[in-house]
Amino acid sequence: MVKDQEFLETKASYCLSLAKKLGATDSSVIVKNSISETVNFRNKKLDESNRSDDLDLSITTYIGKKKSSISSSNLLNDNLNILIEKCIETTKNTPEDEFNSLPDRDLFAKEVKDLNLYDETHIENNQKIDYLKKLEAAASNDKKIVNTESSFTQNKSNFVLANSEGFCDGYKTSSFTASSVTVAKDEKSMERDYEYSSKCFLKDLDDADELGKLAASQTIRKLSPKKIGSEKIAIIFDKRIAKGVLSTFASAISSSAISRGTSFLKDKVNQKIFSDKINVFDKPDMLKGLGSRNFDSEGVKTDTLRLVDQGILKHYLIDTYNGKKLNLKSNGRCGGTSNLYFENGNISFKDLLNLNSKSLYITETIGHGSNIVTGDYSVGATGFLIENGEFKYPINEITIAGNFKDMFQNITLANDLEFKYATNSPTMLIEGMVVAGK
């Protein structure tokens, strides 16, 4: 069982009062317990079981405008005494920064809604094994599948965030995650792909059979890929890749990148950065949402933000420190976005494939090719050639490149949004990117 609120609150208030006694003018503390139990299967047999029980505490102390922090997994009071003393010592020796402070008092979250983020259900290892058996049977049905690796994880977490301004709150969350990675082989090639499902509630998890079949079919269709020539071509991003475009957007509008001047979206608020029909939301209070939260990692209340309205950037993601620097109020985004998504477009997936006589459908990218300073983008990619709306053949060993400033202006979205991750996008088409191949 994860540690209860009372245990975490006791530890938190111990730290806060000790910090105060030792000279801190302000302090904040997070205590978190997370218990995960995982079972892994490989080729229809048990491969690994893994149980982890992590208890962590981190405290930030302020003396006036000086600040420092420590974290530890050793929560014995003896150890905490030594560490907090060290933290205060370091704080005294760290130069002042005028923007250091706890959030403004009126911004703290006042009510904690039940967002349905915790499922009491406990799934025993033998039940996980039953699920994985079914999954792997479905995944390895086709003889082209030569290796399967599947995994089932139950995670239960609880945390308390407290600070010297009197804020003290926290809540339990749970997640159940199943995944399957399959390898397929033919005379010419060996390919890998995967499928995955993660939910707050066990009963919402995808069916094992479906998940296994999907992993296998997505892998088999990649066999015997070809390399194409270099050209300018319309790119269609599968949903699992399209969400990455949103993640890059989120890093580029984080108040730290903006205040440091290291983002290609600096000074772009109220300007048109996306094509007309694009709307982007960050909605923290979604029931059972994988990114849902009642407050950010500083305790600031989080409201739904319409980040992009008809292509126009409306907000940055603001925390207390960078907000003060930019002369803006925190909008509760310390620690990043919650449930971030593009609103649906108005054409179907099928119509999107038919928009161009020839396009490239990307199912996987590799490499870290997004530069948020310049907006330049260049990654390795795997996918399929689409001609007249039909999947023609698999493609690999190519790169796709462009600049986000142009890419954002050339996005068309399908109407197939689903909430599979914390950050989600419908299938996305971008015109005018360059493919490098042969």
Place this chain on the structure above:
Amino acid sequence: MSNFFEKSDVSRKEAESIISDTLQKCDDGELYLENSKSESILLDDNKIKNSSYNSDLGFGFRAISDEVVAYSHSNEISKNSLKQSSENLKSTLKSVKGTYNHEIPKSNKKYYDNINPIEQKSLNEKIKILNDVNDYLRSKGDKVKQVTANFLGEQKSVEIIRSGGETLSDVRPLVRFNVSVMVEKDGRKETGVYGVGGRQSYDSYLKDENWKSVCDEALRIASVNLESKPAPAGEMKVVLGPGWPAILIHEAVGHGLEGDFNRKKTSAFHNLMGQKVASEGVTIIDDGTIDNRRGSLTIDDEGTPTEKTVLIENGILKNFMQDRLNARLMKTRSTGSGRRENYRHIVLPRMRNTMMLSGKQTQEEMIKAVDKGIFAVSFGGGQVDITSGKFVFNCTEAYEIVNGKIGSPIKGATLIGDGPSILKEVSMVGNDMMMDPGIGTCGKAGQGVPVGVAQPSILINKMTVGGTKL
């Protein structure tokens, strides 16, 4: 050296008996104890943004029977917690039986000193250097718009207790110093990043104002990029500079030669042992025994002394990198490559310092041999798809080559290639092997471990460059 049982309600003797009892019917396993202390001091935007300290303590209990691994970890070293973990392992392995392998090689060699780098330099000294870095770079002209510099230091004590009470231990220092600078000219912004580090004191890298050379290099890269033009797109010849560009070796062949992927036959290399996988003259080793290097280890995280493992010799595939589990199942021996990020993670076969050895040619000869291509000097990161063998890495400093001469700098681009065939495309191997500056972290299955790379300049006949200029 940490005494893990000093403040615990479980004595060393009691712990040993729980370990032996849990592992008696298993093929392998151990209790891994870890106590790490780490610090991070960051200067950013003209200010000390962050000074933080982390102290982490915990154990990971592992039992292996045949192919099945059971693992349980906790950060509470207590009788109750150990017993709970033991029950958890036993329940996973209840139906399998094995014979414990007590054999573990011994060595007295050490590749770094038992020091705590965090305590060797005071906070004020570190803050002073960071402020000096900021002043120094900002004095280089108005074009410098942003400076970030940081210290990362760590001391990690590990102890491995095997069935029967055999105990192995190691204390590992690790430091890193990084500088990132952003420059702006005519509305265009570019960054340059450079760093140094390894398993020694900060002063081994920074004394005599040596930090200035780190700043100069970061600024040089940023300034070069201000003048860069769009990179070409398509297949062409590529000359790689010595040192850090060896992440090509790490991604293209290193991961594919790790034991687990080959036992599972998911690596593109699994059926190529003894065969020619690279051009003649290409020799690649993975070496954990170089003094004070970031990827070096006295013993790996299973207690096996590390070694210098020849992976590819003169073009022929000779060895995979093995931990104990994969070595046993593949009927070979561990190469001392069993590593984990920390006690929260299971052991996997991993790289240490992966190096391509020098050949005979000069970099000049290589450039001359290229009519149209690129010369890549510095890199960001890389990634590989083990199964298809396709790998990428991102240039952060590169130039076009036209008619045997180095031309304009080009924008950062991703290069993509095919692991099993790329080394056959190496047509010249330079005489200028160099180690990287000590900044690499390798990610696998969600675990990051410090690694090193090295190579001489090399000429690759054909690679796809992911630029925007057709």
